[in-house]
Amino acid sequence: MPEPTVAIPVTSEDPKKKKQNExxxxxEQTDPKKKGEEKQGEELSEEDLQLKNELEMLxxxxxxxxTSLYRPALETLRTLIRTSTSSMTSVPKPLKFLHQHYxxxxxxxxxxxxxxxxxxxxxxxxxxxxxxxxxxPRGTLRYRLLSASLRPESSPLTDPGLxxxxxxxxxxxxxxxxxxxxxxxxxxxxxxxxxxxxxGEDKEKEGDQKEVKKKPAVVPGTTDELRSLAMECATxxxxxxxxxxxxxxxxxxxxxxxxxxxxxxxxxxxxCQCVNLLPTPDDRAFLKAAHSIYGQHNKFxxxxxxxxxxxxxELIRRDFNAPANPLMKRQLAFLxxxxxxxxxxxxxQASEDGAEDGESELPEDIIDCLCNTHLSEHFREFGKExxxxxxxxxxxxxxxxxxxxxxxxxxxxDSARGNLAGTFVNAFVNAGFGNxxxxxxxxxxxxxxxxxxxxxxxxxxxxxxxxxxxDTDVGLSHVDKYTYSAEEHIKxxxxxATGILNTGVRxxxxxxxxxxxxxxxxxxxPLKTSAITGLGLAYAGSHREDILQLxxxxxxxxxxxxxxxxxxxxxxxxxxxxxxxxEIASTILQTLxxxxxxxLEEKWARYMILGLALLYLGLQxxxxxxxxxxxxxxxxxxKQAVVLVDMCSYAGSGEVLKVQSMLxxxxxxxxxxxxxxxxxxxxxxxxxxxxxxxQAFAVLGIALVAMGEEVGAEMSMRTLNHLMHxxxxxxxxxxxxxxxxxxxxxxxxxxxxxxxxxxxxxxxAVALNAIFAMGLVGAGTNNARLAQMLRQLAGxxxxxxxxxxxxxxxxxxxxxxxxxxxxxxxxxxxxxMSRTAVAGxxxxxxxxxxxxxxxxxxxxxxxxxxxxAMYPRFxxxxxxxxxxxxxxxxxxxxxxxVGQAGKPRTISGFQTHSTPVRIGTTERAELAxxxxxxxxHVLEGFVILxxxxxxxxxxxxxx
Numbered sequence: 001m002p003e004p005t006v007a008i009p010v011t012s013e014d015p016k017k018k019k020q021n022e023x024x025x026x027x028e029q030t031d032p033k034k035k036g037e038e039k040q041g042e043e044l045s046e047e048d049l050q051l052k053n054e055l056e057m058l059x060x061x062x063x064x065x066x067t068s069l070y071r072p073a074l075e076t077l078r079t080l081i082r083t084s085t086s087s088m089t090s091v092p093k094p095l096k097f098l099h100q101h102y103x104x105x106x107x108x109x110x111x112x113x114x115x116x117x118x119x120x121x122x123x124x125x126x127x128x129x130x131x132x133x134x135x136x137p138r139g140t141l142r143y144r145l146l147s148a149s150l151r152p153e154s155s156p157l158t159d160p161g162l163x164x165x166x167x168x169x170x171x172x173x174x175x176x177x178x179x180x181x182x183x184x185x186x187x188x189x190x191x192x193x194x195x196x197x198x199x200g201e202d203k204e205k206e207g208d209q210k211e212v213k214k215k216p217a218v219v220p221g222t223t224d225e226l227r228s229l230a231m232e233c234a235t236x237x238x239x240x241x242x243x244x245x246x247x248x249x250x251x252x253x254x255x256x257x258x259x260x261x262x263x264x265x266x267x268x269x270x271x272c273q274c275v276n277l278l279p280t281p282d283d284r285a286f287l288k289a290a291h292s293i294y295g296q297h298n299k300f301x302x303x304x305x306x307x308x309x310x311x312x313x314e315l316i317r318r319d320f321n322a323p324a325n326p327l328m329k330r331q332l333a334f335l336x337x338x339x340x341x342x343x344x345x346x347x348x349q350a351s352e353d354g355a356e357d358g359e360s361e362l363p364e365d366i367i368d369c370l371c372n373t374h375l376s377e378h379f380r381e382f383g384k385e386x387x388x389x390x391x392x393x394x395x396x397x398x399x400x401x402x403x404x405x406x407x408x409x410x411x412x413x414d415s416a417r418g419n420l421a422g423t424f425v426n427a428f429v430n431a432g433f434g435n436x437x438x439x440x441x442x443x444x445x446x447x448x449x450x451x452x453x454x455x456x457x458x459x460x461x462x463x464x465x466x467x468x469x470x471d472t473d474v475g476l477s478h479v480d481k482y483t484y485s486a487e488e489h490i491k492x493x494x495x496x497a498t499g500i501l502n503t504g505v506r507x508x509x510x511x512x513x514x515x516x517x518x519x520x521x522x523x524x525x526p527l528k529t530s531a532i533t534g535l536g537l538a539y540a541g542s543h544r545e546d547i548l549q550l551x552x553x554x555x556x557x558x559x560x561x562x563x564x565x566x567x568x569x570x571x572x573x574x575x576x577x578x579x580x581x582x583e584i585a586s587t588i589l590q591t592l593x594x595x596x597x598x599x600l601e602e603k604w605a606r607y608m609i610l611g612l613a614l615l616y617l618g619l620q621x622x623x624x625x626x627x628x629x630x631x632x633x634x635x636x637x638x639k640q641a642v643v644l645v646d647m648c649s650y651a652g653s654g655e656v657l658k659v660q661s662m663l664x665x666x667x668x669x670x671x672x673x674x675x676x677x678x679x680x681x682x683x684x685x686x687x688x689x690x691x692x693x694x695q696a697f698a699v700l701g702i703a704l705v706a707m708g709e710e711v712g713a714e715m716s717m718r719t720l721n722h723l724m725h726x727x728x729x730x731x732x733x734x735x736x737x738x739x740x741x742x743x744x745x746x747x748x749x750x751x752x753x754x755x756x757x758x759x760x761x762x763x764x765a766v767a768l769n770a771i772f773a774m775g776l777v778g779a780g781t782n783n784a785r786l787a788q789m790l791r792q793l794a795g796x797x798x799x800x801x802x803x804x805x806x807x808x809x810x811x812x813x814x815x816x817x818x819x820x821x822x823x824x825x826x827x828x829x830x831x832x833m834s835r836t837a838v839a840g841x842x843x844x845x846x847x848x849x850x851x852x853x854x855x856x857x858x859x860x861x862x863x864x865x866x867x868x869a870m871y872p873r874f875x876x877x878x879x880x881x882x883x884x885x886x887x888x889x890x891x892x893x894x895x896x897x898v899g900q901a902g903k904p905r906t907i908s909g910f911q912t913h914s915t916p917v918r919i920g921t922t923e924r925a926e927l928a929x930x931x932x933x934x935x936x937h938v939l940e941g942f943v944i945l946x947x948x949x950x951x952x953x954x955x956x957x958x959x
Contacts, residue, residue, distance in 0.1 A: 048093060051080070051093055051094070051097065052093075052097045054076075054080070055077070055080065055094060055097050055098055056097075056101075058073045058076055058077050059098070059101050059104075059105065061073040062074070062105070062108060062121075063108060067117075070117045070121075071117055071120075074117060074120045074121055074124060075120075077094075077124055078120065078123070078124060080094050081094045081095070081124065081127055081163075082162065082163065082164075091131065095127070095128060095130065095131050096131075098128055099128075099131045099132075102125075102128050102129070102131065102132055105121075105125060105128070106125065109121055109122065109125060114150055115150070116150070116151070118150050119147045119148075119150035119151045120147070122143045122144075122146045122147035122150065123143070123144070123147040123158070125139075125143040126139075126140050126141075126142075126143035126144040126147060126171075127140070127163055127167060129142070129143055130166070130167065130170050133170070133174075137174075137177070138174045138177060138178055138219055140167070140170050140171055140174055141171060141174040141175060141178055141219055141229075142219045142220065144160070144171060144229065145219060145220045145221040145225060145226075145229070146220055148221075148225070148229075149220060149221070159232065159236070160229075160232055160233055160236065161232075161235075161236035161240075165236075165240060165242075168233050168236050168237065169237075169242075169245065171229070171233055172230070172233045172234075172237070172245065172248075172249045175226055175229060175230050175233065175249065175252070175253065176248075176249060176252035176253070178219050178226060179223070179226055179252060179253050179254075180252065182223065226253065227253050227255050230249055230250060230253045230255065231250075231255075231258065231261075231262065233246075233249060234246040234249055234250055234259065234262055235262050237249070238262055238263065238267050238271070239267070241270075241901045243267065243270045243271045243273075243274060243899065244274050244277060244898075244899045246259065246262075246271070247259065247271065247274045247277075247278070247286065251278065251282055251285070251286060254285075256282075256285050256286050256289050257285065257288065257289045257292070259271060259289055259293070260289060260292050260293050260296060263293055265297065268293050268294075268296075268297055270899075271290070271293065272290040272293055272294060272302070273897075273898045273899075274286070274290075274898060274899070275287055275290050275306070276709070276831070276898065277898060277899075279654065279655070279656070280620065280650070280653045280654070280655045281620065281621070284310065284620075287306050287309060287310055288310065290306055291303050291306040291307060291310070291315065294306065295319070295322070298323075299937070300319060300322055300323045300328055300332060301328075301331060301332065301335060301935070301936055301937040301938075302937050303319045303322075304316065304319040304320065304332050304335060304336070305335065305828050305831060305832055305937070305938075307319050308335070308336075308339045308341065308832055309831070309832055309833075311578060311618060311619070313345040316336070316341060316345055316346070317345055317346055317347075319332070320332050320333075320336065320346050321346075326363075326365075326366075327880055327935055327944055327946065328935050329366060330365065330366060330369050330882065330935075330944060331935035331936050331942075331943070331944045333366050333369035333370045334369050334936075334941060334942040334944075335828070335936070335941075336370060337369060337370050337371065337372045338827055338828075338834070338871070338941055339827075339832060339834060340504065340540065340541035340542075340834065340835070340836045341541075342541065342542050342543040342544075343370055343371070343506065343542075344543065345543075346362070346370070347361070347362070365882070369882075369942075370506070371505065371506035371507065372470065372504055372505045372506070373505070373507070374882075375470045375504070375505060375872075376432065376434075376469070376470035376471040376472075376505075378876055378884070378942070379432050379470065379820070379872050379874075380432075380433060380434070381884060381916075382820065382872065382874050382876060382916045383432075383433055383818070383820060385916050386820065386916075386918065388818040388819065388820065389433060389435070390435075391430055391433065391435045391436045391437050391441070392429050392430060392436075392815070392818060393437060394422050394425055394426060394438075396429075397425055397429055397811050397812065397815050398425075398791075398794070398808070398811065399787075399791060416452070416453055416456065417801050417804075417805050418804075418805075418808075419448075419451045419452050419456065420452055420456045420459060420460075420805070420860065421804075421805045421808035421809060422438070422448070422808070423438075423448065423452065423456070423459055423460045423463050424459070424463065424808070424809050424812050424860075424863060425808055425809070425811060425812035426438045426439065426448070426463065426467075426812075427439075427463035427466040427467055427812070428466065428809075428812035428813055428815070428816045428817075429812055429815045429816065429817075429818060430467050430817075430818070431466045431467065431469050431816060431817045431821060431870065432467075432469040432470060432471075432817055432820075432821065432872070433467070433817070433818070434467055434468045434471050434474060434475070435467075436467045439460070439463060439464050439467055440464065440467050440468065440478060447460075448460055449461055449482075449490055449493075454489055454858070455489060455858040455859075455860070455861075456860075457487060457489040457490050457493060458489040458490070458492050458493040458496070458526060458530070458861060459493065459860050459861045459864075460493060461482050461485075461489075461490045461491075461492075461493025461494050461496070461497055462493040462494075462496035462497045462500060462530075462861055462864060463493075463497070464478060464479055464482070464493075464494070464497045464501075465479065465496065465497030465498065465499065465500030465501040465864075465867075466497075466500055466501075466864065466867065468497075468501045469500065469501055469503070469867070469870070470501065470503075470504065470505050471501065472501065472502060472505055472507050472509075472511065475501040476498065476501070476511055476515075479494050479497045479498055479501070480494075482494035482497075483495065483498075483515070488524055488526055488527065489526055491526075491527060492524075492526035492527050492529070492530040493530065493861075495515070495516055495519060495527060495530040495531050495534050496530040496533060496534050496861060496864070497534075498511070498512055498515050498516060498534055498538070499512055499516060499530075499533060499534020499535060499536070499537040499538040500534070500537055500538075500864055500867050502537075502538035503537045503538060503540060503867045503868055503870075504540075504836075504868070504870075504871070506542070512534065512535065512538035512539070513535070513538075513539075513546070513547070516531040516534045516535050516538070517531075517535070517550055518531075519531035520532060520535070520550055520551065520554065525561075525563070525564070528564055529563065529564065529567055532551060532554065532564070532567050532568050532571050533567055533570075533571060533861075535547055535550070535551065535571055535575075536567075536570060536571025536572070536573075536574035536575060537574065537864075537865075537867060537868060539574075539575045540574040540575060540577065540836040540839065540840070540868045541574075541575070541577055541578075541835060541836040541868075542575055543575065543576055543579050543581075544575060547571075547572075547575050548572065548575070548576070548581075548583070548584065551568045551571055551572050551575075552568075552572065552583070552584065552587055554568035555568045555569050555572070555584075555587050555588060555591055555608075555611075556587050556590065556591055558594065558595070562595070562599045562600075562602045562604045562605060562608075563602075563604045565591065565604075565608060566604040566605060566606075566607035566608040566611070567604075567607060568611075569588055569591075569607065569608040569610075569611030569612065570607045570608075570610055570611040570614075570843060571611070572584050572611055572615075573610060573611035573612065573613070573614030573615060573839065574614065574836070574839050574840075574843075574868065576614075576615055577614045577615070577617050577835045577836055577838075577839045578614075578615070578616070578617040578618050578619060578835040579615060580615055580616055580619050580622050580623075581615055584611075584612075584615060585612060585615055585626055588608060588609075588611060588612045589612070589626070589629055589630070589633075591608070592608070592609070592630075592633055592635075592637065592638075592641070593633055597635055600635050600637045601636075601637075601691075603850050603853045603854070605637050606640065606693065606846055606849070606850075607843075607846065609637065609640055609641035609644050609645075610644055610842065610843065610846055612626070612641065612644075612645060613641070613644035613645045613647075613648040614648060614839050614842070616645055616648055616649045617648045617649070617651055617835050617838060617839065618648075618649070618651055618652065618653075618833065618835060619649050620649050620650055620653065620655075621649070622649065623645050623646070623648075623649040626645055627642055627645055627646060630642050630645065636691040636694075637691075639691075639694045640691070640693050640694040640697055642694075643662070643665060643694045643697045643698050643701060644697050644701075646658065646661070646701070647662065647697065647698075647700065647701030647704050647705060648704070648842070650704075650705050651704045651705065651707075651708075651833065651838055652704070652705070652707055652708030652709075652825075652826075652833040652838070653705060653708060654705065654706060654708050654709035654712040655705055656712075658701070658705045659701075659702050659705050659706055659712075659716065659719075662698040662699070662701040662702045662705070663698075663702065663719065665694060665695060665698040666695055666698050666699060666723055666727060666731055668695065669728070670692045670695075670728065692728065692730045693730070693849065695727075695728065695730050695731050695734075696730050696731070696733075696734040696849040697846075697849070699720070699723060699727075699731055699734040699735055699737075699738050700734060700737060700738055700741065700842070700845055700846075700849075702716050702719060702720065702738060703716060703720070703738035703739070703741040703742045704741060704838070704842070706742065707741060707742050707825075707826075708826070708833060710896075713742050713743075716738075716742065717739065717742065717750070717751070717754075720735050720738055720739060721754070723735055724758070729763065729765070732761075732763065732766050733763065733765040733766045733769050733849075734769070734849060735758070735766075736755055736758050736759075736766065736769045736770035736772075736773040737769050737772070737773055737845045737848055737849070739751055739754065739755060739773055739777070740755075740772065740773030740774075740775075740776035740777055740845070741776070741841060741842075741845060743776075743777045744776050744777065744779060744823050744824045744825065744841060744869070745776075745777070745778075745779045745780055745781060745822040745823050745824040745873075745921050746777065746824060746921040746922060747777050747778045747781050747783045747785075747786055748777075749785075751777055752774070752777065752778075752783075752785065752786060752789070755770050755773050755774045755777065756770075756774070756789050758770035758773075759771050759774065759789075759793055760796070764800070764802070764803065765851065765852075767797075767803060768802060768803055768806050768851055768856075769848055769851065771790075771793060771803060771806040771807055771810050772806050772809065772810060772848060774786060774789065774790065774810050774814075775790075775809060775810030775811070775812070775813030775814060776813065776823065776841075778810075778813065778814040779813045779814065779816050779821075779822065779823045779866075780813075780814075780815075780816040780817055780819060780820065780821040780822045780823065780870075780873060781814065781819060781920070782814065782815055782818070782819035783814060786814055787811070787814055787815075790807055790810055790811050790814065791811075793807045794807045794808075794811075802856050805856070809863060813866075816870070817870075817872070819918070820872055820873060820874065820918060821870050821871065821872055821873060822870075822871060822872075822873040822921065823837065823840075823841065823866055823869040823870055823871075824837075824869075824921045825837035825838045825841060825869060826921075827871070827940065827941070828938050828940060829894065829924060829938045829940065830894075830921070830922075831938075834869070834871075836868045836869075837868060837869035837871070838869075839868060840865050840866050840867065840868030840869040841866065841869050843862070843865040844862065844863060844865045844866050847859070847862040847863075847865070872941075873918055873919055873920070873921075874916050874917070874918055874919065874941070875889065875891075875915055875916060875917050875918075875919050875925050875939055875940055875941070875943065876915060876916040876941070876942055876943070877889075877915040877916070877932075877934075877943050877944075877945050878942060878943065878944050878945070879944075879945065880944070880946060882944070884915075884916065885915075885945060886914050886915050886916075887914070887915055887927065887928075887929075887931075887932060887945065888912060888913070888914055888915075888927075888928035888929065889912070889913055889914075889915055889917060889925045889926065889927055889928055889939065890907065890910040890911070890912050890913075890925065890926045890927075890928050891907075891910060891911055891913055891917055891919060891923055891924070891925045892907035892908055892909050892910025892911065892923065892924065893907060893908050893909050893910075893922060893923060893924075894906065894907060894922055894923060894924035895907060895908050895924075906924060906926065907923075907924045907925075907926060910926075912928055919940060924938075924939075925939040925940070926939065927939070929951075930948055930951055931947070931948055931951045932945040932946065932947060932948055933945065933946055933947075933948045
């Protein structure tokens with residue numbers, strides 16, 4: 001019975017035989033594969049067998065001496081390969097059957113003289129090389145370029161796309177490999193030979209050299225030829241919904257700027273969506289390319305948003321002045337106002353006539369949009385629409401009747417601290433509405449200020465600025481009466497309130513500078529600190545030279561205390577955030593070198609170096625020279641400064657290497673000597689105590705660098721979790737703050753649960769920071785779950801005044817602006833990072849790295865640094881007269897559609913509302929109908945609409 005004996009090994013495999021085969025020598029291990037191929041050969045269908053025989057016959061034809069047979073054989077081979085179809089998981093049949101003939105065909109190719117036939121032969125070998133990519137790398141590219149070199153200029157090589165998508169992808173991968181090999185060093189083989197000559201015995205040397213010689217021949221062609229082939233491949237990829245692959249290819253060959261030549265009106269948007277997929281520093285080159293593409297297609301808002309991300313004043317000015325439509329220009333002005341772009345950047349370069357002429361060129365309505373003049377008015381109208389314009393009392397927030405308090409007198413444990421907490425809660429909850437009962441509408445002499453003591457009075461008076469936020473007209477009249485107070489702290493609070501209410505709003509009157517400038521030289525420390533801080537907040541991001549002239553002497557003056565000098569440095573950091581201003585940087589560096597060690601060891605020194613770091617926010621390698629200079633400072637503060645400057649430079653970039661370097665810093669084990677050890681080692685020379693503050697900054701740095709990108713933020717959360725388990729006390733107490741920074745105004749359940757766990761930590765410093773971080777995560781969201789957690793904590797910590805104080809502040813933050821204000825630093829669909837917002841968040845968190853020394857001491861007003869990050873979370877649609885214009889919109893969870901084929905939905909689980917509407921951090925809005933066309937590319941903040949001229953016509957056609 002011969003048939004069964006043949007059939008058994010084909011249909012079933014005996015496991016025992018399989019094991020025996022695996023134990024055999026390496027030569028025999030390859031045999032099963034060959035046997036498998038033979039068995040497959042026996043199982044071939046008639047059609048496949050016919051194809052195999054035909055291909056083998058064509059190969060034989062190529063080996064014959066009759067040259068007239070070559071061309072028809074090659075043409076037939078080309079046709080068979082191109083027309084072969086296969087599933088996504090299997091190799092095309094012609095490539096499979098020709099695989100074993102590839103080495104022989106290579107030898108045959110070398111023997112042929114240059115001709116048109118040889119060019120076609122090389123083209124076919126280029127396709128067959130895909131099956132030999134493991135043993136002979138870059139063969140596909142080599143034969144493709146050889147084929148091109150054999151063709152006359154009059155008959156260029158065929159489009160690579162004709163060989164199919166997989167061939168183009170293979171070619172693109174090899175192009176990237178070849179280019180990187182050339183740029184890393186063309187003499188790689190020579191290096192390997194010299195290394196082989198230096199070690200081992202003569203035989204080993206010969207063996208190594210032989211291995212080098214075994215490498216495939218060098219890929220022909222110049223770099224320009226590689227790039228032109230890359231452009232051909234990119235063109236094919238762009239027309240086949242593989243935009244990310246095309247961008248990657250051109251990025252690898254350093255010609256991503258040329259992608260603008262390849263895109264058309266159907267592909268440019270999908271290409272430009274890839275800007276968020278590239279890592280630093282590659283992303284900057286592509287951001288510029290995408291910017292030029294948007295400019296070509298007159299997409300002004302998209303181009304301007306990329307210019308803001310690049311932080312390039314010249315591009316921003318050009319984009320702002322590009323549109324002729326005045327409505328589009330207003331829309332761009334709203335975008336620039338949200339990003340706090342200095343107005344000086346938009347004016348034409350100073351000419352012979354002087355800068356004043358440039359100022360007059362901007363129309364008044366554009367200036368109003370740029371300066372956020374009507375922000376307060378629109379915000380209050382928005383509050384009325386949502387039904388939250390009524391002032392909220394403290395009890396509305398605390399809901400004490402729901403607290404699980406063990407004693408009814410718990411609230412009176414520390415009444416002064418309780419009143420102070422009430423000050424902050426009242427300010428944050430009623431922020432921007434200007435009608436709170438405790439301060440604004442309180443009767444004269446019965447104000448909440450007088451229920452506080454000393455520094456509490458200062459915070460209470462300053463809270464007036466938060467209640468009247470953005471309302472520069474009415475706000476100043478309310479604050480003014482307190483500037484004449486005989487009580488020094490009330491007067492200082494009024495100055496700070498002036499700075500707070502002017503944050504984010506520019507006025508022609510420049511009231512903040514006029515009112516606060518006179519107090520910068522005042523002898524009273526509270527008045528001086530308030531004036532300096534107020535100026536920093538009022539002019540955050542404005543890059544005003546007159547503020548520099550006013551504050552810089554306070555930094556460089558040796559006679560000034562470290563507190564004043566550091567706050568002046570911080571204020572300058574706020575005003576010139578992300579500017580890389582050399583004059584301020586050199587002055588701060590000089591001060592750090594000249595100040596005595598004792599002064600640099602003060603807690604205030606961290607604010608001086610933070611001011612320096614904020615100058616380089618988002619500038620990436622722009623801070624390299626400053627970092628090298630800082631390393632020369634012979635004091636532990638230099639290490640803190642290097643960490644701060646480095647992390648600010650790469651804020652929001654997602655740079656993995658920076659996150660790794662921060663983790664290495666957290667790995668250092670710093671041993672602090674105890675009293676017993678000091679007594680034992682009396683004779684030993686005294687060593688200066690090691691400072692571990694830099695580790696706290698490194699933890700914040702991990703969050704700051706990673707927060708711009710979703711996947712990176714998730715990974716950093718896991719990293720922070722590990723640090724919490726294994727880190728030193730200084731690291732553990734900073735981890736909650738880092739989590740708060742990562743998820744500001746974005747209360748995700750995993751983060752809330754983690755922080756809730758940390759808020760019950762045995763170390764009260766950890767618990768305190770975790771409670772504050774809960775406030776940051778839920779800021780302005782009215783999150784019910786978080787509010788419940790905080791009420792439970794209020795009952796849990798009723799005997800701990802510090803923790804209870806922090807619970808109250810967190811409750812105020814969660815209900816900030818009655819749920820209408822966000823502190824998330826990312827806007828415009830989370831694509832643009834607000835530098836002023838990051839500065840405010842960082843300044844607040846740095847205060848909490850030493851909460852006992854700052855916030856829980858007499859500097860609780862530092863919580864107001866958050867004001868630069870506060871902005872309404874609304875969508876208000878305006879008509880052409882800039883009046884509110886209600887339309888129907890859908891609001892849902894934003895969906896990432898980058899790289900997806902077709903036109904997928906950009907939101908999911910949406911609800912339909914009428915504007916104005918509140919938009920969450922991870923939400924996105926779309927117009928429900930096509931009746932109106934928005935001037936903005938992202939429906940967020942202020943959006944101007946105009947009537948769609950084709951909408952009514954479409955309706956009539958349907959009827």
